[in-house]
Amino acid sequence: FNESFEYPTSPELMDWIEDHYPEHPLLTMTKQQHAETETHTDDETPSSSSFLSSSSTTVNIQPNVLDIGCGFGGLTLALSNALPTHTILGLEIRTKVTEYVRLRILAHHKDHPNLYQNCSVLRTNAMKYLPNFFRKASIEKIFFCFPDPHFKRKNHPRRIISERLLSEYTYLLKPNLGRLYCITDVKDLHNWHVEKCGNHPLLQELTEEEMEEDVCVKLMKSETEEGRKVIREGKFGHEMYYRVYRRVVGD
Ligand code: SAM
Numbered sequence: 358f359n360e361s362f363e364y365p366t367s368p369e370l371m372d373w374i375e376d377h378y379p380e381h382p383l384l385t386m387t388k389q390q391h392a393e394t395e396t397h398t399d400d401e402t403p404s405s406s407s408f409l410s411s412s413s414t415t416v417n418i419q420p421n422v423l424d425i426g427c428g429f430g431g432l433t434l435a436l437s438n439a440l441p442t443h444t445i446l447g448l449e450i451r452t453k454v455t456e457y458v459r460l461r462i463l464a465h466h467k468d469h470p471n472l473y474q475n476c477s478v479l480r481t482n483a484m485k486y487l488p489n490f491f492r493k494a495s496i497e498k499i500f501f502c503f504p505d506p507h508f509k510r511k512n513h514p515r516r517i518i519s520e521r522l523l524s525e526y527t528y529l530l531k532p533n534l535g536r537l538y539c540i541t542d543v544k545d546l547h548n549w550h551v552e553k554c555g556n557h558p559l560l561q562e563l564t565e566e567e568m569e570e571d572v573c574v575k576l577m578k579s580e581t582e583e584g585r586k587v588i589r590e591g592k593f594g595h596e597m598y599y600r601v602y603r604r605v606v607g608d
């Protein structure tokens with residue numbers, strides 16, 4: 358990979374609205390609320406409910422759902438649709454793939470006016486720069502879908518889920534609310550995920566029932582390009598293994 362990455366020295370320097378989400382639905386809603394407030398100011402009998410939050414609303418648009426190693430962006434787009442008031446960001450290290458996803462999102466904007474405005478893509482090395490982009494406890498969901506397995510033992514330190522990086526991910530996740538998702542079709546890598554996440558003091562495994570209730574679990578199987586491959590080849594015994602972890606309260 359070309360290792361020249363641009364990144365801010367601190368998350369406060371990011372202008373997410375300007376650079377990634379200029380038409381975010383939450384912005385549009387707020388603009389509408391303000392417009393309504395102004396219209397109703399002249400109204401004889403304004404309905405008080407339409408005023409409730411309009412004058413005090415401050416919208417804070419920054420990514421709270423990260424699709425790490427988003428590849429061609431299938432899950433990023435599906436999450437955008439499934440979580441319309443969240444702010445979704447796909448992160449991808451490959452320049453051409455990132456550009457493909459950027460254009461794919463733009464095509465979706467064209468084909469579906471007012472939809473997919475809450476998703477974007479960023480080219481970066483997610484193993485190096487996440488705390489430069491995102492604030493502590495600002496992330497609700499972080500996805501690791503079919504990460505590169507790095508089979509050889511000497512390459513295990515290059516795996517994107519590791520003890521050290523889990524501490525970075527838990528730093529970014531909101532205590533109680535935050536969830537970390539991992540899925541792979543490589544059994545050995547799945548065992549690695551279960552071991553590393555299971556041993557982390559700030560992560561707690563969701564039960565089978567809790568996982569099946571989470572719409573994102575369905576999406577990470579059916580909407581990722583790699584998940585689709587597994588489904589297509591399912592009849593040949595190709596399987597997917599996954600877990601979801603809750604970020605518990607702690608330091
Ligand atoms: N998540 C997608 C899916 O499930 O279809 C793509 C999976 S693909 C096997 C792994 C992706 O992670 C590749 O697109 C690769 O370029 C990207 N990747 C690998 N290391 C990365 C890193 N350090 N930061 C960001 N993306 C990375």
